[in-house]
Amino acid sequence: MLDTAQATWGIAALATAGVIARPWRLPEAIWAVAGAAALVALGLLPWDDALAGVASGLDVYLFLTGMMLLAELARQQGLFDWLASFAVEHARGSPQRLFALVYAVGTVVTVLMSNDATAVVLTPAVYAATRAAGAAPLPYLFVCAFIANAASFVLPISNPANLVVFDGRMPQLAAWLGLFGLPSVVAIAATYLTLRLVLRGDLAGEKIAGAVPRPRLGRGGRWAAWGIVATAAALLVCSALDLALGLPTFLCGAATAAIILAAGRQSPWPLVRHISWSVLPLVAGLFVLVAAVDRTGLIAALARILDDAARASPAGAAWGAGAVVALACNLMNNLPVGLIAGSVLTHHASMTVAGAALIGVDLGPNLSVTGSLATILWLVAVRREGHDVGAWRFLGLGFVVMPPALILALGTLIALAPR
Numbered sequence: 001m002l003d004t005a006q007a008t009w010g011i012a013a014l015a016t017a018g019v020i021a022r023p024w025r026l027p028e029a030i031w032a033v034a035g036a037a038a039l040v041a042l043g044l045l046p047w048d049d050a051l052a053g054v055a056s057g058l059d060v061y062l063f064l065t066g067m068m069l070l071a072e073l074a075r076q077q078g079l080f081d082w083l084a085s086f087a088v089e090h091a092r093g094s095p096q097r098l099f100a101l102v103y104a105v106g107t108v109v110t111v112l113m114s115n116d117a118t119a120v121v122l123t124p125a126v127y128a129a130t131r132a133a134g135a136a137p138l139p140y141l142f143v144c145a146f147i148a149n150a151a152s153f154v155l156p157i158s159n160p161a162n163l164v165v166f167d168g169r170m171p172q173l174a175a176w177l178g179l180f181g182l183p184s185v186v187a188i189a190a191t192y193l194t195l196r197l198v199l200r201g202d203l204a205g206e207k208i209a210g211a212v213p214r215p216r217l218g219r220g221g222r223w224a225a226w227g228i229v230a231t232a233a234a235l236l237v238c239s240a241l242d243l244a245l246g247l248p249t250f251l252c253g254a255a256t257a258a259i260i261l262a263a264g265r266q267s268p269w270p271l272v273r274h275i276s277w278s279v280l281p282l283v284a285g286l287f288v289l290v291a292a293v294d295r296t297g298l299i300a301a302l303a304r305i306l307d308d309a310a311r312a313s314p315a316g317a318a319w320g321a322g323a324v325v326a327l328a329c330n331l332m333n334n335l336p337v338g339l340i341a342g343s344v345l346t347h348h349a350s351m352t353v354a355g356a357a358l359i360g361v362d363l364g365p366n367l368s369v370t371g372s373l374a375t376i377l378w379l380v381a382v383r384r385e386g387h388d389v390g391a392w393r394f395l396g397l398g399f400v401v402m403p404p405a406l407i408l409a410l411g412t413l414i415a416l417a418p419r
Helices: 002-021 028-041 047-055 058-076 079-091 095-113 115-132 138-150 160-165 173-198 219-240 246-263 269-273 279-295 298-312 314-332 334-345 351-367 373-384 391-416
Strands: none
Touching (some): 002 028, 002 279, 028 047, 047 279, 058 079, 058 095, 058 160, 058 269, 058 279, 079 115, 079 219, 095 115, 095 173, 138 173, 138 351, 138 373, 138 391, 160 334, 160 351, 173 219, 173 351, 173 391, 219 246, 279 298, 279 334, 298 314, 298 334, 314 334, 351 391
């Protein structure tokens, strides 16, 4: 049994490392699916358990598909380009004001459309708008990366990882806001202040244009904006009623796409072709890997450790859970860590400890480029624009920006916890 467990852990570790490092530049999904297939082929995980692992992620797949539809629609219809040029125009030549406006736009996009939309779709728009204004794009691109994680626990819909951490036990909207409302405000503010402080030299003395040509927002762009608002409203209602978020997200995204494409008499294939569908097998593979790790007894052992810590000191358990999960995200990526944390937390009743773990999953990845899928996608988008942000440079920035936000957010959560 010990050999089987060790083999399972080794394959899961290698697959996760492949997702993060992407050897030979193969897509992340290949490594996750290959790891899952190896576990089944070697008899370490029965077929029915693997299929059950894949099926357990149905709500997440539907959520991701709906959000990807909305994000790609908004990109193709020029909504993100319009938002970025709006920020440049209202900065009125001030790089400091532009920094704040890009941060505000990134916060809204993350809260209403998830952190992946900020990383993948807003980042190229910000790059184009800042270049048009004559600004050095990199400080504003860093804004997109950090706010994508810092604002990702304002609402349940702000990060797909929220769905896996609270799988089957998602708090209703009022409970969510009571638990995470103030900690998320603290995290957003702390991230802004530290990021602004660290990058002050890059902004000082920079000259930027007071106005740039703003692209016209056509009917499709306006409808995409209304579709996003309507989707957010529908998901907030579903969250308040304690309903699963995946199917409503998919239906809203599909309905918005159908309306815009029909009105413009456009083919759906350009929309479908540009969506990163590989994220779905990536997540499915990770669900299978976690199901295999669960069979080894590791998750049950972690749950017992957490229970013992909570009985000894509830506040200490929350601090420990948040810190350990935040660090683990940067070693393993937050999607597999979120899946493991969600499995562990099904055996644990404390919402404060669960909330601390979620803050670690969402905010911890601001330490390094390997911390979250959103940050990895952001790095790909930045490199596509010709900027090579090294892992050490991001780590140096993240080492200053992430810990204060994490400590303050966890401290706020624990201070507000019922005694």
